[in-house]
Every structure is written in C-alpha cells, then in structure tokens.
Amino acid sequence: MHHRTSRRTFLATTAVAATAAATAAAVPGAAAHRPADASSDRRLKRIISGMSLEEKVGQLFVMRVYGHSATEPDQADIDANLAEIGVRTAAELISTYHVGGIIYFTWAHNTRDPRQIATLSNGLQRASLAGRPGVPLLVSTDQEHGIVCRVGEPATLLPGAMALGAGGSRSDARRAARIAGLELAALGINQNYAPDADVNVNPANPVIGVRSFGSDPDAVAAMTVAQVRGYQGAGVAATAKHFPGHGDTNTDSHTGLPVIGHTREQWEELDAPPFRAVIGAGVDSIMTAHIVVPALDPAEDPATLSRPILTGILREELGYDGVVVTDSLGMQGVRTKYGDARVPVLALLAGVDQLLNPPNLSVAWNAVLTAVRGGEVSEARIEESVLRILRLKARLGLFRQPYVSLREVDRTVGSRAHRAAADAIAERTTTLLADPGALLPLSRRLHRELLVVGADPVSPSGTTGPPTTTLADAFGELGFSASSLSTGTAPNQAKRAEAVAAARGKDAVVVATYNVTAGSAQRTLVDALVATGVPVITLAVRNPYDVAHLTGRGVAASLAAYSWTDVELRAAARVIAGRAEPAGTLPVPVQRADDPTRVLYPVGHGLSY
Template sequence: MHSRRTVLTTAAAAAAACAAGAGPAHAAGLPAGSRAPSPPTAATRAKLRRLISRMTPEEKVGQLFVMRVFGHSATDPDPADVASNQKELGVANAAELIAKYHVGGIIYFGWAHNTRDPHQIADLSNGIQKAATAQRVPVPLLISTDQEHGIVARIGAPATLFPGAMALGASGSREDAGKAARIAGEELFAMGIRQDYAPDADVNVNAANPVIGVRSFGADPQAVARMVAAEVKGYQAGGVAACAKHFPGHGDTDTDSHVGLPYIHHTAEEWERLDAPPFTAAIAAGIDSIMTAHIVVPAFDPSEDPATLSRPILTGILRERLGYDGVVVTDSLGMEGVRVKYGDARVPVLALKAGVDQLLNPPDLAVAHGAVLKALQDGELTERELDVKLLRILLLKEKRGLFADPYTTHAAVDRVVGTRSHLTTADRIADRTTTLLRNEGGVLPLSRRRERSVLVVGADAAAPSGTGGPPTKVLATALTELGFTATALPTGMTPTQAQIDEAVAALGERDAVVVATYNVTAASSQRQLVSALLDTGKPVVQLAVRNPYDIAQLAGVKAGLASYSWTDVELRAAARVIAGRTKPGGKLPVPVMRADAPTTALYPMGHGLTY
C-alpha cells in the first residue's frame, strides 16, 4: 500500500527558516528565525575553535551533557526542589549544576517544576544564562524541552497549545503544520527556550505501538515526510532548533523503550521505504538536530546494540549515507531501553563513539561525566573527536543567536505567548482535524431541539501539565457554550460495574450521551460501558480521545469520531463538530483494522465522513 520512496533533494532554500543571530531581532521582539541564516563563516568557525581551545577536558566533557534540574528558579528553588537536586545531582540548583559540571544544556520538565507559567520560565531561562556567563569559559546554554503538542506538551496555558501530530496528519495540511510549528517556536523563543525536541518523524505502522501512536503524523511515509518538513521549517522560522526523532524510526514496535528494549525487524529495503523518508525530508529541510532511538535494528547492526549506541546506524547511515552533519542528541539516557545491555558508565561513552554529540539526561550525571572523562584520559575517546562534537554544538548555539543575546524579557513574553491571534489560529487548525469515522442513521450532528440535554461520560486521561481537562468536563463545558445542557460524569479508563450503572442511571431523562474512549482493547471494561449506554436506546456518540482504533472494538456504535488527543484545543473542536457548528474535516492518517480480522481494514487511510 506504500509507494516507492522518492528521492528528496537538498535544495539550498530548505534551510531558509534557520537563524543567524538574535541580537537586533530580539531587541525588536522578533524571534531570530524571522531572518534567513547565513552559513557559518570561516571567521565564526575560527572564533568557536578558539573558544574550544580554552576549555579544560572537564569543561569540554560537561558541554556534551543536557540535564534536568528541579526548580522554578536558577538560584532559589523551593526547599523540596533543593532536596531533589541534592539527591539526584549533588547540587542545590541550576546555577550550581552549571558551575560544577559545565553542562551545555538544560531540559525543562513540568514534573521538575520548571514550567509554572511563561514569565517564570523566562526568568528561569535568564537565570540559567546568567549562571553560564559566570563560568571560567562563558558558554551560553541550549535550553530545550519536549513541546510536541497533543499528548506531549511540557508547557501549558496560557501558552498556545496546538493539535498533536496525528491530528495534524488527519488534516493533511502542510500549511497548518508549518503555521502551528512557527507559532510554537516563536512562543518558546520568547521564554528563552531555543531547542524543541519535535517533530516526531516516526511512521506509526503498528497499531499496538505503546509509545508513539498519535505522536506520529501517520502511517504513510510520504505524507509523514511532508508534514515533518513543514514543521521543521516552521519551528526554525520561529527561532528554535527543531529535532526530528527517533532515528532510525520507532514506528513499528510493540515495546516502549522507556521500560524495555524494542526490536525493529524491518529489512534494509523496508527501512528505506517505511522509516527513512521523514528523516531524509527533515535533513533536506535544514533540520538542526536529530534524536536517536533506543531500539535494535538487526538489519543494520547484527551486534544488536540499540541505535543510540550503534556506530553502523548513527555514523554509517545517518552521517555517511544520509549526509547529515548537524547535532545528534540521544533520547533520555535514563530510559530502560538504552540501559538493558550496558551499565550507566558505559552508555555515554559508547553513544559518543557511535556518533552522538549531546548526551541527554543520564540517570547519574557524576557517573556519566566521570566515565566520559576517563575514556578521554585513557584514549578510548580523543580530544580531537570531542572538539568536532563541540564545534557542532557551538555552531548550533551560534546559529540560534545564543552568543549574540541569550536573554529574554517579560515584555517579549507578553507580546508573543498565548496571544488572541495565536489562540484563534490554534482553534481554526483544530477544526480541520476531527475525523468522523461512522454516522449510521444520521446521529450526528446533535440537534439542540432534538437532543438538548446531553450527558458526557468516559475516560478522563491525565492531560499534560497546564493543558486543561479533564476531558469530560471540557466537552460538557464546550457543548453547554454551544447551546446544549451538558453534564460531565467521568467513569475512567477502567469503569467498574457500579460506575457503568451510575452512567446508565444518569442518562435517565437526558436526550443523548457522548462517551470519551481511550485505547479500548478486547478486555477493556469501556466496552461494557458503551454497550450498556447503547442498550438504553438513546443516541450514543463515541469519541476516541487518543488512538483512533477504538471503534474497531465497539461494533454497536452508530456515531464514532476521533480527536487524536484529550487536550482542550482538540476537545473543543470535537464539540463543535458534534454540535454541527463545524463540519468534520479530518481523514484517517492510519488504517483502523478489524478487531476480528486484524489484517483487514475496517476503515482505510484517508477515510473520513462529513455532514
């Protein structure tokens, strides 16, 4: 069903979205990426090489690491965060982390209390950069985060939140993907973040994939490639380094690399056809960085080392075959997939030998830093090799304007983050993503005259920090604002019989029910909930709020939709479709296979009804 891979050329214009510097643009309140970059000059390279020559081996090794740190402030976090930092890192705060280890980057997480609100994030970024200037050899830090949107978003409202990758894949609009990425990049830039670990370039060809799923644009390699290229250009036009992940492709696995070591059993030809196109497109679009995957691909490395530690994959394929010379960053080194075969002291050394430049978030920084330094002292790694990696990293920092001006301001945040224009754009983009899979008997749209009173039940997935929710409440509120009388009754992802009975009783005199489902399996009690609601004879509208495959397990449903996420922006769009305020515009970017015949499509890619 997949077409033969086309050759993607590396046109010079592909990198037109990258930034050369942030000084004057920042002063004007614009992201550095609003100007086309110039290739680094010989003078720039010479300047950065002189900077590298001033570093001690300890400082050079430190620059290779991108680390987590707890706290909302670089110097004065809450006592609980100080305790967490002391326990995990042996320092009290971000400033001490930089002074002790000379790290080259810091990654923000909501659970680490880095992302309370945009002003706080900007202040934390400024504090980190101020600490960087206090080093013996001042080098600005590359601050990063995972802001994929959809189900992976570290920064919540009032920042603008967009539909995730599979929802955008359902719209099929490269323009929307690029616009969403550019706005997201501009907002991250305003908060002092210059690298986003997005977009996801995996092709999700396995419905059982537990870790990628809706983080992928879909199952068609060429369609995914087009969307990836659009987002790469968008993020980098917004001023931040994009990062395509997870090389060489995490889309066909049923193991989560956070907790195990997945195997990808594609042949070399299958990889060329299925996995390679999005990464080739990202490189052609001028991607600043690429993230590795903790997966085994025996076709490329019979040693069965994970790709993060595989020289045949990272150097042989990514560097030499695909011609990529940008920054390569590992996925988190705290994930089980990269720790299964080797100890924490060997992993960072092997990653660097394989072709990695940046080491992301090892579980024990003291062990990892010491191991790399020892490998350097023992000659397993050479200083020349480290200098090549450092030059790539510093060139990226130069490109993203960090040497010109690493700071931001509250005024810049207020001009850019969560503006009315951005929020309106997010809603309009979301309106083109909701997919109507089934509508037997014209159940949808609901009518305010015929189904005025609506019950909303189902799964209340934990939304990313600050992204809103819970889903039943968001849907009920949105439907009420659209003229219905809607009530939320969360029943969870594993409803008990008591909860099912409560939902049936609550439906009572109400006219219709919307049930939010979440990754329904053959053994899921969500099936019993839906069946019991159908038995009432009332109109039942099923909305899949994560993977779109649920309807295959729900044969009796007459009206089924997919929103591809439970975040507010997508749920509000689904509510508008349910209410008939907008028409469903999404088309399945993955096939939905029959539950009783998994090799047969119930709904093929491209399926999507409308009113």
C-alpha cells in the same frame, strides 16, 4: 452526508518531500545541512581551544534540574537536586559540570507559568555566562503538542502530530510549529525535541501512536519537513526523532528495549523517508532511538549506541552533519545491555553529540572524562561534537542575545491570534469515522440534554481540565445543557451503573474513549449505555483505533480527536454540534478487531456533513 476516501490532499504534495529526499541521497552532505561558516568556525574553535577537558565534556550534556528558579528553588526541589544530582540549584549544576544544556520538565517544576519560565531561562543563561567556559546554554523541552506537552496554558496548545496528519495540510502543520516556536523562543526555550518523524505502521505501538503524523512515509515526510521549517523559522532548533525510526514497535523504550524486524529494504521504504527529507531541509538536530534494528546493526546494539547506524548511516550515507542528541539516557531501553558508565562513552563513539538526561550525571560525566584520559575517546572527537553544539548556539543567535524579554512573553505567549489559529487548525483535524443513522450534527432542539462520560487521562501539561468536563463545558457554550461524569479507563460495575442512571432522560450521550481493547471495561460501558436506548456517540481521545472495537455494537456515531487537550476537545464539540465540518481523514488505517489482516477504515477515510 458525503464520504471521502481519497488519499488526503497533502499526499499530492509529497513530491516536495521526495525531491528533498532524492537530493539528500544523490549528494550526501551537500544538501544535508547548512554549511558551516568558516569565519564563525574560527571564532568557535578559539572558544573551544580555551576550554579545559572538563568544560568540553560538560558541553555535551543536557541535564534535568528541579526548580522554578536558577538560584532560589523551593526546599523540596533543593532536596531532589541533592538526591539526584548532588547540587542544590541549577546555577550550581552549571558551575559544577559546565553543562551545555538544560531540559525543562513539568514534573521538575520548571514550567509553572510563562513569566516564571522566561525568568528561569534568563537565570540559567546568566549562570552559564558568568562562569567557565562562559558560553550560552541550549534550553530544551519536549513540546510536541497533543499528548506530549511540557508548557501548558496560558501558552497556546495546538493539535498534535496525528491530528495534523488527519487535517492533511502542510500549511497548518507549519503554522502550528511556527506559533509553538515563537512562544518557546519568547520563553527562552531554544531547542525543541519535535517533530516526531516516526512512521506509525503498528497500531499496537505503545509509545508513538498519535505522536506520529501517520502511516504513510511520504506523507509523514512532508508534514515533518513543514514543522521543521515552522520551528526553525521561529528561531527554535527543531529535532526530528527518533532515528532510525520508532514507528513499528510493540515495546515502550522507556521500560524495555524494542527490536525492529524490518529488513534494510523495508527500513529504506518505511522509516527512512522522513529523515532523508528533514536532512535535506536542514534540520538542526536529530534524536536517536533506544531500539535494536538487526538489519542495520548485526551487533544488535541500541541505535543510540550503534556506530553502524549513527555514523555509518546517519552521518556517512545520509550526509547529516548537524547535532545528534540521544533520547533520555534514563530510559530502560538504552540501559538494558550496558551499565550507566558505559552508555555515554559508547554513544559518543557511535557518533552522538548531546548526551540527554543521564540518570546519574556524575557517573556519566566522569566516565567520559576517564575514557578521554585513557585514550578510548580522543579529545579531537569531543571537540568535534562541541563544535557542532556551538555552531547551533551561534546559529540561534545565543552568543549575541541569550536573554528574553518579559514584555515579549506577555505579547506573544497565548496571544489571541495564536489561540484563534489553534482553534481553526483543530477544527480541520477532527475525523468523523461512522454515523450510520445520520445522527450528527446534533440539534439543540432535538438533543438539548447531553451527558458526557468516559476516560479522563491527565493533562499532558498539567494545566487543562479533565476531558469529560472540558467537553461538557464546550457543549454548554454551544447552547446545549450538558453534564459530565468521569468513568475512567477501566470503569467497574458500580461506575457503569452510575453512568447508565445518569443517561436516563438524556437526548444523547458522548463517551470519551481511551485506547479501547477487546476486553476493555470501556467497551462494556458503551454496551450498557447503548442498551438504554439513548443515542451514544464515541469520541476517541487518543488512538483512532478504538472504533474497531466499537463498530457494530449499536453506537450511533464515532469520531476521533487524536488527543484530549482542550483545543482538540473544543473542536470536536463544535463538529458534533454542527458548528464546524468534520474535515479530518484518517492518516492511519484502522484494522478490523475480529480480523486484523483486513482493513475496517483505510487511510483517507472520513465522513462529512
């Protein structure tokens, strides 16, 4: 068994990101974004001149809507639309508010299956083009892959950001994004809120974690640029998020308002490099963060509402003239300091273009109209953002061809070639962290009878099976006899006893762990299983930091999969069974549980057979 401790191969490629960053810094605006085409701008400005104020304001909003169809949703979705938005259907939403974009969610029943998604996209575009102002829509979603995934199987599921960071290949990152982009484009989804450009330097970060490529700013920059190029090369607008950097938070901005204590110098060193790099690479859109960074804005406004951050730094210092979109305006982080009627107005004054998913569209839409009519926001300021949005729509070819073909859906989405590529990429991400007794790879002769137990978090897309079942099935396909038992993230004494009983007579036990802490019942479960004398293998299916709480407790081997989607779990099973090499290395350091000031496993750590 060989030990890898070098700074992964992709760190050698960070000169590309550094060059892009230096170019963007040296010539603000010059390399920051693709220059506008003068003749195209004239056409777009003519479109804007024919819009009413209500139509211009509508173009700024990207809104959720319930239903699988633009015109004929199920009754439950009609009821939800009436309760939350005051309209019955997506088509009615578009005609009432003239929205410039729609965002898809699994829970809103927008993403049942590929043909349905494409038909919905076509229906939305038809409704938008049939009314005023008669321009196509930006249809968006959060398809980061890994733990954030709105479109599930039979679409191709790919490794998420930290898994790709562990693989260390810019080529794999770009290829994954291109595959994802081609499938999104076939579905009529033309703006993806990915990749995540945050540098995860805080292991306790509750909202980013494995959504980040890692903790090294230059490495994150290189991987983020690769994914931007992959998405945009496939005809989908990429969105780098969350500016100015959400990687060092211990509060979830969905439920609170995080405060980042970085100095300006620390921000420049830790958070800024990925954003500088993607701006230099021509990223189509950048998403804001609902975080407070006092060093960047002494007024301590959330970045989404901060003119010093969005205009002063993002627009003027970094030279970005692409589309700036807020994170969801329904999140508590942006609602903590100001009311829902003030938030969209302040966001526009700060420098935002797209207002994403306000909790009450009527309140937000009318608040912007009132601000313009009252002189607080100029109509010229609104037109500036509408022009950026229309430029993006034009660049994506939506004025020329807003519709998608069901034949292309069948040909592209979940194709055999895409799935094979996903499996190959995933195999290069699984990380073997510890194997003190050289147990791995398992032998079908010596370890034929396996038990898989542990946490079963819900599939991020709602379409894949529980992790323990997926792993057991994968081992079965590899020639082992494997059974599964879901013990959850907080197994009680009865569940632990059931697992111990099931382990008797087995040749090895695989435990899927999910965010283990010092007092976690999952750790108690692992201890009980180790006490049976059966070799125990732990597989972290989210954060790789679990191993810090399991080291020295008699565990035979520990691995990290970085997500619990089928593609990553199947790859982990192949690694454990010796059908693939554990090629991944840590893209973040793992600190010791008993002394967080000391590193247990450094960046670049990983074992191989």
